[in-house]
Amino acid sequence: MPRYTTYGRRLGMALFMGLFGALAFSLLTDGGTRTREVASFLPAADQVLSWTGLRIEQVALTGQRFTSDADVFEAIDLPNAGSLATFDVEAARERVEALPWVSTAAVSRVYPASLDIRITERRPTALWANGGREFLVDNTGRVLSGLKPGTMVRLPRLAGEGAPQDARALLELIVRYPNIAERFVLAERVGGRRWTLHLKNGLVVHLGADREAVAFAALSSPDELGGFLNARNVVIDLRARGRIVVRRAPASASIIQPPSQS
CATH class of the missing domain: 3.10.20.310 (membrane protein fhac)
Structure with missing residues (x-):
């Protein structure tokens, strides 16, 4: 029985293709009297195929x-x-x-x-704050959609022009330093060249351009800057090569808080 069914289907398809071929020839040549451009034939072909149920x-x-x-x-x-x-x-x-x-x-x-x-x-990998709103972005920097106000999403937060496109390497680096990752609040892209990190307790770290790995190693070392990770309202400036400036944050400075975990 399957053999006859297959044969019947093939015969039906062959008959259909033969019918369509004849119709196509007629349409292309206006009944065999002259030729037509293929582009002008396509709408008519669509109509024929529509008649045949396709x-x-x-x-x-x-x-x-x-x-x-x-x-x-x-x-x-x-x-x-x-x-x-x-x-x-x-x-x-x-x-x-x-x-x-x-x-x-x-x-x-x-x-x-x-x-x-x-x-x-795509999979969202970060939240980008821009123009008073937050947007879900993926690891290529593509903006996926805006986040509805009040929606809680546990993703790294970014800010600044160009942050979504430049954040992948930074976020992958932060993961390698757990004591920084667990304190991370927000990474702000500045001037399209460098990052400022906002950590818990109001700790702000100005990173030098393309020197993030060196800075993270110093921040993770108890013998270097690791002791400042638990400090409150402190600014660590690492923008100048070979120079470290540590100061209290201005009293008027606003502290960026981590999102609620509730």
């Missing part, structure tokens, strides 16, 4: 959590998608991958009338 009638979405179905449908331009056979899956994939949360997408045709879209989303 319209896109169903879209299966998997893998998305933060990307809405509506955004995906808009990206693939579903109302104007035309027939399944002429649908440009590569262009659709590129448009879906341009959505903020989407890392990769696979778009494939499922005959006779469906699209299958499989999405892998």
Whole structure:
């Protein structure tokens, strides 16, 4: 029985392709009288395929959590998608991958009338404070979405122009120094060149450009600057090479507090 079923399907497909080929020839040559440009033929081909039942009638979405179905449908331009056979899956994939949360997408045709879209989303790795709001960003610096006020998220916090794009190396370095990581509150990008760290108890550390590793080693050593990690309202200035300045924070300075853990 399966053998006859397979043969029947193949015969049906062959008949369909033969019919479509004849229709395509007729459309391209206006009934065999003259030739037409392929570009002008495509809308007519879509119409023929629509008559034969190859319209896109169903879209299966998997893998998305933060990307809405509506955004995906808009990206693939579903109302104007035309027939399944002429649908440009590569262009659709590129448009879906341009959505903020989407890392990769696979778009494939499922005959006779469906699209299958499989999405892998990006993972937020930090919060970026900008313009009075906070945004989720990933480790490439891509802004994923704004954070609703009052939402508690336990992620490293960033501030300053360009911070999301430049933070990956800094955050990976901080993880290697647990005594700094456990006190970390916020990393502020300054002038697109260097970082200022805000740690617990109002401790502020101005880092020199491209000298973060040296500074963290000194801050982690009891024989160097490690004793200041438990200090309150102290500023450690390491911006100048070979020079360390330690001073009390101004009384008017605002202390950046770590987020509540509740």
